[in-house]
Amino acid sequence: MTGADALVMPWVLVACSVLLGLAALGAIVRMVKGPALLDRVLASDVLLVVLSGALMVDMAANRHTNHVALIVGITLIGFVGSVTVARFVQDRRPR
Numbered sequence: 182m183t184g185a186d187a188l189v190m191p192w193v194l195v196a197c198s199v200l201l202g203l204a205a206l207g208a209i210v211r212m213v214k215g216p217a218l219l220d221r222v223l224a225s226d227v228l229l230v231v232l233s234g235a236l237m238v239d240m241a242a243n244r245h246t247n248h249v250a251l252i253v254g255i256t257l258i259g260f261v262g263s264v265t266v267a268r269f270v271q272d273r274r275p276r
Contacts (some may be wrong), residue, residue, distance in 0.1 A: 190242070197238045205231045222266045229259040 208231060211224035233255050236248040 194238065194242055198235075201231050201235050201238070204234075218266065219270060222263060226259050226263055229255050 205228060208224045208227040212221050212228070215221045215224060233252045236252050236255075240246060240248055
């Protein structure tokens with residue numbers, strides 16, 4: 182990095198870290214307070230997305246692609262978990 186990139190990149194990393202931290206904090210609060218099971222599941226999905234975003238920021242900052250398989254795994258776990266809980270809740274509803 183040279184020139185303006187070297188001056189801007191640390192500020193961008195700080196901004197991304199703060200925003201991801203606030204999003205994670207909001208998701209954790211929703212997981213604890215959430216009145217319904219679906220609220221907690223949605224909050225866990227958001228937390229997994231925040232974790233994936235943090236890994237992507239790390240890859241962009243350090244210019245590597247070591248975490249790509251981990252990100253794919255995290256997103257697959259989140260998707261399968263959401264679908265499983267949605268089907269579970271759907272089966273429990275009275276007809």
